[in-house]
Amino acid sequence: MASFQNVYTHRKVADTASKPCEICYKPTASVLVASENKDFFYVCPGHIKDRKFCTPIIDEAAVAAKKKKEMEAEVEKVKKEFEERQKKKKEKEKEKDKEKDKDKESEEKKDKAKEEDGETEKQKQTDETSIPEEEPRVFALAKMFYQQRIDKKRNAEIAKRNRERLQNPNLFPQVPKNFP
Known part of the structure; x- marks a missing residue:
């Protein structure tokens, strides 16, 4: 009849x-x-966070994949930083061998390199803070609220069926045509 799974997706309008x-x-x-758009209702975000109203359904595989992806991205970032530092060290060594007389220029370059390192650290911090934690999007209603939703849908179907029956002219008995 009006049966559907207790899996609700949170959406914004x-x-x-x-x-x-x-x-x-x-x-x-x-x-x-609800799944397949069989049921929907408006609810405040505060009620969604209430554990007695609904509980989030967490996809463990998606969480594990997300963590793995984040770790791989972090490893790549560290590798790139390491390679950049190695290149800078090599450039500094070459500059020292070629020109020992230009100490002023090398000091300026070192200062610039330190500033760049500081900027990359600032970028890391802003990247980490700019990534908000995703709120769960899939929920399961508490038993009582889920049963209320099923009852409401069932009553709506019964009312619809009754309206259709009342509009059918064959439902009512006909007036007798013959005299007794």
Whole structure:
């Protein structure tokens, strides 16, 4: 009948399309949508974070893949930095061998290199802070709320079926045509 899985995806709608929350009736733009769009309802983000209302469904494989990808990216970043430092060291050694008289220029280059190293460290810090933690997007409702959603859908289907029956002229008995 109105059976669907207890798997809801959190989505945002435009602020102009916001409707009242199913629980507290405040306007909200957050929607929980059941699989295959069989059910949806508006709910405040505060209610989504409430563990007694719903719990996040975490995909362990996706989390592991994400961590592995982050580790690989970090390793690549460290390798690049190491290679850059090695190149700078080689350039400095070559410069020292060629021109020992130009101490002033080499000091300026060292200062520039230190500034560049400082800038790369600042970029690392900004990169780490700019990546927000993703909020879970898939949830399972608590038993009581899930049962309410199923009951609501079932009652809506029953009401629809009753309306269709009442519109059918064959439902009511006909007036007798013969005299007794």
